Amino acid sequence: MTDKAKDKTSVVNAIWRFFSSVRLAVVLIALIGLLSILGTVIEQNAEPEKNVRLFKKIFGEGLASTVYRISESLGFMDMYSSWWFLMLLALLAVNLIVCSIDRLPGIRRIVSRPMEPLKEEGFGHHGINKEFTCKGSINDVRVKVATALKQLGFKPDEFIFERGVQYYAQKWQHVRYAVYVIHLSIIVILVGAVVGIQFGFRGFMKIDEGQTTDKAFSRKGEEYHLDFSIKCDDFTIEFYGDTDTPKTYRSWLTVIESGQEKLKTFIEVNHPLSYKGYTFYQSSYGPIGEENGVLVFRVKSKDGKSEMIFKKVGDAFKIPGSTLEARIMAFSPALGFNKDEKPYTYTEMLNNPAVYVLFREGRNDKYGGWIFKRYPKSWDIPDGSKLELVDNWGYQYTGIQVRKDPGVWIVYLGCICMTLGLYFAFFISHKKIWVLLVSGKGKVDIKIAAYAHKHKGTFDTNIDKAFGPLRDQVAADKKGD
Amino acid sequence: MGNSSIFFGIAEIGYFVAMMVYIAYFVFKGDYLGKVATTVTTVSLLSQTVAFISRWVESYNMGIGRPPLTNLYESLVFFVWCLMFGYLIVEFKYKRRSLGAFVTPLAALALGFVDLTGMSKRIEPLLPALQSNWLLAHVTMSFIAYAAFGLSFAAALMYLIVRTEKRNEPAYIFWSVSGSVFFIVIFAMLLDYMNYKVIGESAEGFIKNFLFKSTFRNSSHGLTVFSYLVAIGGIFLTWRYGYVLKRIIDSFNLSVDFLDELNYKLIAVGFPIFTLGGLICGAVWADQAWGTYWSWDPKETWSLITWFVYAFYLHARYIKGWRGRKVAVVSVVGFITVIFTYLGVNIFLSGLHSYGDLM
Numbered sequence A: 001m002t003d004k005a006k007d008k009t010s011v012v013n014a015i016w017r018f019f020s021s022v023r024l025a026v027v028l029i030a031l032i033g034l035l036s037i038l039g040t041v042i043e044q045n046a047e048p049e050k051n052v053r054l055f056k057k058i059f060g061e062g063l064a065s066t067v068y069r070i071s072e073s074l075g076f077m078d079m080y081s082s083w084w085f086l087m088l089l090a091l092l093a094v095n096l097i098v099c100s101i102d103r104l105p106g107i108r109r110i111v112s113r114p115m116e117p118l119k120e121e122g123f124g125h126h127g128i129n130k131e132f133t134c135k136g137s138i139n140d141v142r143v144k145v146a147t148a149l150k151q152l153g154f155k156p157d158e159f160i161f162e163r164g165v166q167y168y169a170q171k172w173q174h175v176r177y178a179v180y181v182i183h184l185s186i187i188v189i190l191v192g193a194v195v196g197i198q199f200g201f202r203g204f205m206k207i208d209e210g211q212t213t214d215k216a217f218s219r220k221g222e223e224y225h226l227d228f229s230i231k232c233d234d235f236t237i238e239f240y241g242d243t244d245t246p247k248t249y250r251s252w253l254t255v256i257e258s259g260q261e262k263l264k265t266f267i268e269v270n271h272p273l274s275y276k277g278y279t280f281y282q283s284s285y286g287p288i289g290e291e292n293g294v295l296v297f298r299v300k301s302k303d304g305k306s307e308m309i310f311k312k313v314g315d316a317f318k319i320p321g322s323t324l325e326a327r328i329m330a331f332s333p334a335l336g337f338n339k340d341e342k343p344y345t346y347t348e349m350l351n352n353p354a355v356y357v358l359f360r361e362g363r364n365d366k367y368g369g370w371i372f373k374r375y376p377k378s379w380d381i382p383d384g385s386k387l388e389l390v391d392n393w394g395y396q397y398t399g400i401q402v403r404k405d406p407g408v409w410i411v412y413l414g415c416i417c418m419t420l421g422l423y424f425a426f427f428i429s430h431k432k433i434w435v436l437l438v439s440g441k442g443k444v445d446i447k448i449a450a451y452a453h454k455h456k457g458t459f460d461t462n463i464d465k466a467f468g469p470l471r472d473q474v475a476a477d478k479k480g481d
Numbered sequence B: 001m002g003n004s005s006i007f008f009g010i011a012e013i014g015y016f017v018a019m020m021v022y023i024a025y026f027v028f029k030g031d032y033l034g035k036v037a038t039t040v041t042t043v044s045l046l047s048q049t050v051a052f053i054s055r056w057v058e059s060y061n062m063g064i065g066r067p068p069l070t071n072l073y074e075s076l077v078f079f080v081w082c083l084m085f086g087y088l089i090v091e092f093k094y095k096r097r098s099l100g101a102f103v104t105p106l107a108a109l110a111l112g113f114v115d116l117t118g119m120s121k122r123i124e125p126l127l128p129a130l131q132s133n134w135l136l137a138h139v140t141m142s143f144i145a146y147a148a149f150g151l152s153f154a155a156a157l158m159y160l161i162v163r164t165e166k167r168n169e170p171a172y173i174f175w176s177v178s179g180s181v182f183f184i185v186i187f188a189m190l191l192d193y194m195n196y197k198v199i200g201e202s203a204e205g206f207i208k209n210f211l212f213k214s215t216f217r218n219s220s221h222g223l224t225v226f227s228y229l230v231a232i233g234g235i236f237l238t239w240r241y242g243y244v245l246k247r248i249i250d251s252f253n254l255s256v257d258f259l260d261e262l263n264y265k266l267i268a269v270g271f272p273i274f275t276l277g278g279l280i281c282g283a284v285w286a287d288q289a290w291g292t293y294w295s296w297d298p299k300e301t302w303s304l305i306t307w308f309v310y311a312f313y314l315h316a317r318y319i320k321g322w323r324g325r326k327v328a329v330v331s332v333v334g335f336i337t338v339i340f341t342y343l344g345v346n347i348f349l350s351g352l353h354s355y356g357d358l359m
């Protein structure tokens, strides 16, 4: 080898050794941990004033703005996507990969090494050792030992020698790989996250009831056009009982592509819609004013006929089967009554929509009153018919989080791998057992050696249980003597 | 109020009694005391189980219908349940009672926090984001894991007490300071409770207005200084006479390896459950509800830090072959991060998590 090539390999070796050290992993994890703590103290992606206020508390008035400027330029205000934080994650990933590759051959040797019978001197030096004598012929005992081993889940090999026989077996040797599955799954999750960041998109859509749009805005306010449009047909909200605590809210959506309706569905919190790689999450809602608002009524006349009516504030309509005319005088998104029983609107959110309807007969005002969407009692008209406020269209917008994340399945795959890896690494153990039978006069000497990578105590107890009948026989015989 | 609060009241009193009996047993020995302690704990646990089920039924009768695991109050109470259940399993399996003197104060601390802050105990309707089975799995498994970590914390603390000899040893200083601070906090909160009977405040309000007001934050400067002096004195005494504790534990003939092993076993159960329930189910829930499986919000970040600490424990033990004192310290630190993740984040840091305002 030339000196140059040697240099090169030694450099490569040094780098390899650097990355295969577990100490590096400890340092990296500690750094990531400490920086993350900092990231929970400094509010991320917040308005500057918030963190300036925090810095004032810590560093005093004078220094605060300077400290802010410096930490801002170092990326501390959006730390988890700063180059140095991502770099630490990348280093950890490399560390993990190199470390695994470095140790894999050793583990493979352990796993693939075939079990061999143990020399007689070898008994007594394992994690679990047992020795006892059993009455009977060796053939009787062999049957019982085979049963015991089967009960323990082993498929033993047999080694016959002049004075007796040895059974030996191992199981679950492959769980030795489980920790590698755990480590690999961390890499898989990180890869999934990178794919998501690189090829994904995240944005927010605000669609007024009845409107159609293909526009979404990123957090930084950039506009983004989907390949299709979403129409919000309706937005509905249900409350718990009489309270203003929302129980469910839903947007009824239509997906429109090249002028055609492709899909009609609704979304709720925790029930998103997926279409062509995009996922739409119900995220918020709010009022937009009354200009385009349409009120939907259901009139039930005295003879039981019912009819739907669509009107705006200011419109009038005839009540069927009656001489009454109804005129919509006012709309309140959330009507409440104050101490003096005076009606007022307590919020712009549509928590308790109500309309004031005036009923006239010919020229004369007969009666008027508030009709609430949420209170059926308010729907009765004194003349015996019913006017129900069914819905209000065009008064609200729905806020939808849009996401395209081709990496999310990779992340989930990683999570599944990690779960499986953890299960095998912690709850299943590599086990080995050797049972030596030496025949004597009317008796058999039994020696057991066993090893468990984990859960030695349980294995020990299980062996005792499985071999219990053989031992009990000894005890019973002894008593009989 | 329904049956659930009656049964829960019984359980709560029972746990406090159990704590005192366990401590008495710890100091005076006596099989009789030990049996009383176990019986009281078992009865309290049964009573709490009845309370849990009747609260569930009550929620159905109110038309809300969900397992009682969805707000801070319910989850802390569930933590106590898991902790005591896990403890009884350990006690039964290993036939050791002395650990009880270290575990029951944890339960008392959690219950004391519930009562002191006067956090809302009502069965409240669930906001849409919280109506998710993933969330339920997340909360349930997180608290089972936290209970395992809490038990490992108790075992680790005992281990440290037994295994440290010299007063200038870092591990000795560590356990005597952290242990005495822990008891001083419980005691100071107890004083607040007796003084103010604080109820009906939000947790933030409680912390601002009442926490430690009868001691460290008293309006009278004299009392404040006095409290600090007493606290420092308490820490000093624990440090100075810690060997008494050591002798007591020694007299139980616990093998130190047993404590080390127990510490490891509990973490080996807690870690996978925390990974699956605390991190993975939480991420799936966030993904379903908001479309982000990970957003680095403070609660998530602190869960990750907790996870790192326990991963560090496992690696240190497994690869470096660290045993005993060093890993016991890691285990104690781990449980401190658990407490911070659950309560500290809500109290000190703001986040978008729904338990955010503690009410």
Ligand code: HEM
Binding pocket: A020, A021, A022, A025, A029, A092, A095, A096, A099, A100, A103, A179, A182, A183, A186, A425, B308, B311, B314, B315, B318, B319
């Ligand atoms: C934070 C992420 C990590 C987690 C959750 C994790 C998890 C684990 C677990 C559960 C074990 C098995 C321990 C036991 O059986 O008690 C383990 C072993 C191990 N880990 Fe990690 N690990 C992480 C990061 C790393 C990193 C970054 C490295 C290295 C560079 C590493 C190197 C190892 C090694 C060498 C073993 C021993 C495997 C063997 O030889 O059997 N781990 N890890």
